[in-house]
Amino acid sequence: MSASTETRAAKESLKLVVVSAGASDPSSTAMLADRLAARTVAAGRERGLEVVVSTIELRTLANEIAAALVTQNLGPGLTAAVETLAGADGIVAATPIYKAGVSGLFKGFFDVLDNDLLIAKPVAPIATAGTARHALVVDEAMRPLFAYMRALTIPTSVFAATEDWAEGGLDGRLDRAALELILLMESGFADEVRSASWGSYQHEYGSAGGAELAIDLDSDLMRLATGG
Numbered sequence: 260m261s262a263s264t265e266t267r268a269a270k271e272s273l274k275l276v277v278v279s280a281g282a283s284d285p286s287s288t289a290m291l292a293d294r295l296a297a298r299t300v301a302a303g304r305e306r307g308l309e310v311v312v313s314t315i316e317l318r319t320l321a322n323e324i325a326a327a328l329v330t331q332n333l334g335p336g337l338t339a340a341v342e343t344l345a346g347a348d349g350i351v352a353a354t355p356i357y358k359a360g361v362s363g364l365f366k367g368f369f370d371v372l373d374n375d376l377l378i379a380k381p382v383a384p385i386a387t388a389g390t391a392r393h394a395l396v397v398d399e400a401m402r403p404l405f406a407y408m409r410a411l412t413i414p415t416s417v418f419a420a421t422e423d424w425a426e427g428g429l430d431g432r433l434d435r436a437a438l439e440l441i442l443l444m445e446s447g448f449a450d451e452v453r454s455a456s457w458g459s460y461q462h463e464y465g466s467a468g469g470a471e472l473a474i475d476l477d478s479d480l481m482r483l484a485t486g487g
Contacts, residue, residue: 272309273444275299276347280317280354280365288387289316291419292353295385298437299349299444308445313347315340317364324364327371341372349381349444352405356388356396361404369404377410379452381443383436385417394418411448413439 277296281288296312303310317324323334333341344350354365384401386393397416405412415436423429 272311273303273348273441274346275310275312275349275351275440275444276343277312277314277351278317278344278353278365278368279314280362280368282318282355282362282364284318286355287419287424288353288355291385291387291417292351295351295353295383295417295433295436295440298433299351299383299440302434302437302441303445306441306445308441310441310444313343315343317368320368321364324367324371328367331371333371337371340368341376344372344376347380348449349383349440350377350410351383351385351440352401353385353387354401356386356393359393359396361386361396361400366404369408372408374408377405377408379449380410381440381449382410382412383415383417383440384412385419385436387419389421391420391422394420411443413443415439 275296277292279286279289279292281292292314296314300310300312320334320336320340323337327333327337352365354361356362360366382405384397384405386397386401388394388396397418402412402416413436415432417429417432417436419429
């Protein structure tokens with residue numbers, strides 16, 4: 260039995276965490292994220308897997324996110340969100356699109372996370388907007404963000420403009436994304452990577468916890484970079 264198989268056998272259920280940056284209640288962004296989560300649960304059930312869903316509503320953490328961006332101190336709600344993400348087997352990351360970019364709330368949340376938190380975790384990036392002109396933001400902005408954090412995004416991007424909600428094509432993309440996500444969650448890839456090669460990552464550099472302050476600014480290279 261492989262290490263990944265043993266890890267799956269030891270787990271009673273797989274944990275799916277939905278991160279939603281929808282600013283209103285109800286929110287089309289949250290609705291789309293919930294639909295993908297529900298289909299992932301159904302896809303898991305078809306494979307004999309139990310998937311437990313937790314949701315992080317970023318609008319309830321807006322003040323803590325803003326404070327963390329300038330102080331690097333996490334409030335209790337943000338700390339709980341980080342702990343939830345740390346235990347996730349898969350993530351649905353959903354944002355509305357404003358002016359051809361992800362929402363500031365969404366970007367701010369991931370900016371305050373430690374860069375190592377999501378290593379190898381499967382992520383389904385999804386977005387909503389009022390017009391299809393924003394469709395490429397998922398691939399041009401969200402995928403690079405998660406690539407930087409060394410997460411593993413699923414092949415299918417899910418984007419819904421206003422007109423997409425009444426079309427059958429959205430359901431097909433959701434089904435495809437759900438299958439891709441549950442397959443990656445089931446594989447145990449993230450657990451295997453972390454157990455086998457965690458020490459090979461440069462955890463001390465570029466993390467959001469202030470580790471960049473530990474860089475030696477008095478080296479010859481840094482003095483040259485700053486014109487000294």
